[in-house]
Amino acid sequence: MTKPNIRIGHTAITWDNDQVQQAIEAIGSCGYWGTETFGWVLDEWERSGRDLPEAVQRSGLQLTSLYCHLDLVDPGKREDGIRQVMEWVELYNKFNGPVVVIGGMMLQRSGFAIAEHMDAIAATLNELGRRITDQGLLCCFHPHTGTPVETEDEIHRVMNAVDSSVVAFAPDLGQIAKGGSDPFRLIKEYYELIRMVHVKDYIGGPVQRDAEGKEIDPTGFLGYTPLGMGAVDIPGILGYLEERGYGHYASVELDGNQWSATRKGHPMMTPLEAIETSKRYLQRLGYDNFRTV
Template sequence: MTEGITWGIAPIGWRNDDIPEIGAENTLSHLLSDIVVAGFQGTEAGGFFPDTKILKKELELRKLRIAGKWFSSFLIRDGVQSVSKQFHEHCAFLKEVNASVAVVSEQTYSIQGTAKNVFGEKPFFTNEEWKVFTQGLNELGKIATDYDLHLVYHHHMGTGVQTLEEIDRLMALTDSSYVHLLYDTGHIFVSDNDYMTLLKKHRNRIKHVHFKDVRLTTLKNCKNNHLSFLQSFLKGMFTVPGDGCIDFKEVYKYLIETNYNGWIIIEAEQDPAIAHPLEYALIARKYIDENLFEKNHI
């Protein structure tokens, strides 16, 4: 184990909140037990997770932790007052399970759950919408601190904050005391064909990390066929580290050199009927052990 880094794997390989029918047979007990078998220290909470009392019991039995949970904000559509009420509930859940971060993604105009071409029809915000969005995000960040959480913003394919240019603007318009960044290797690579520039440029804002790999041939096919985000991941565009084209050794080395302190979550949206969740968790575990550590254990 590298001091300061906690390793987890996301539930999205077992069950997917955007397409609830895939992997529906995978229970919480199944997921958490697979995570133990694969040697990870925790996970992020999924939409299918139970209330905190049940969840804490299941976690304690396996000595696992919750890193955080996704929150879909609609600051532009609904306004900060409406969103804040939901976010308070979200943060209360996370504090109860001793999480570290609240993962936020602005979903106004998002096409990530639609049939639209994710490579050519992403939304954009107007100058006024950027102002409403970033001011609202600062307010949500203040709420998060009240619960001893970091708000980490998730740049994401098919949304208004996807490209490096948009992330630059987000960082410039938000308060670094309250709004932090979730660095996702897969999303920025698919968007910009580059993952190190973002890491180096905004390392001081990064408080949470997703290691997501990309199958380059599949990505090219998805682009050529103008597929949606959901269609693309079902085709296998994303995978776990060691099974795609991203050099995580370079990423990890830079994180270590800059004293990153937080979670690194393995995340790969795939169809569990095609990509066996435990099998791919073990592929990721093997890659980490053999390529990122001098000693073969965490």
């Protein structure tokens, strides 16, 4: 691998939703370059009169991306969903951040056929992409397990249908792997459209469920792991991005599942230990460009 140059952040989702300040302080103290949180988190802080931009700045971070989700398949909910996202984007403008990551809402995957909803999905993403681009920001679509766009076929359908002049791509390595696809293959195929990468590892194998059909969480992080502890080819993917001269945004991500019995009982490690573990792994890969704190 060429000398690593990508500046890597870490999303705040590893902590519970009500621990955002704790998350950004820890992420900043580890020397990551930026962080990501949800649109509704900005809304909650704004409504309570707390100063999240100051807290992010104090931790030496940039809010490099904002994650927003909306209903992609119901045309009747399109305008309300877009209006909500754009309200979050307006709050995000206070942070001078560059990227808005867009995902779909969770739905019942059994019996779902994306072909029946492609017109609605493309129309919603294209309209949202135009409005976000008009704000001078990057709009990046993010596939996610349990949403309308989970599998490789679904990713292909959406990325081939959207207007790439206003909708870029934000692949999540772990989510793609958990959905049963090869993230490296998709990184190569859509490299020219990628503007944000969620660098995430996954324990590997199909999702296991209990007798009630609920997902069994073997790690306390929805089956995801700190970097280097799962089955995703993190060195190969980062090496490829470096060799191609990738100059956009990347964030380590490790999903926190505050409702998981494993997370509440015996998680593989604490959130702070997890982000430190991922940092040490990246350093072993040659990433010596963490901020000095």
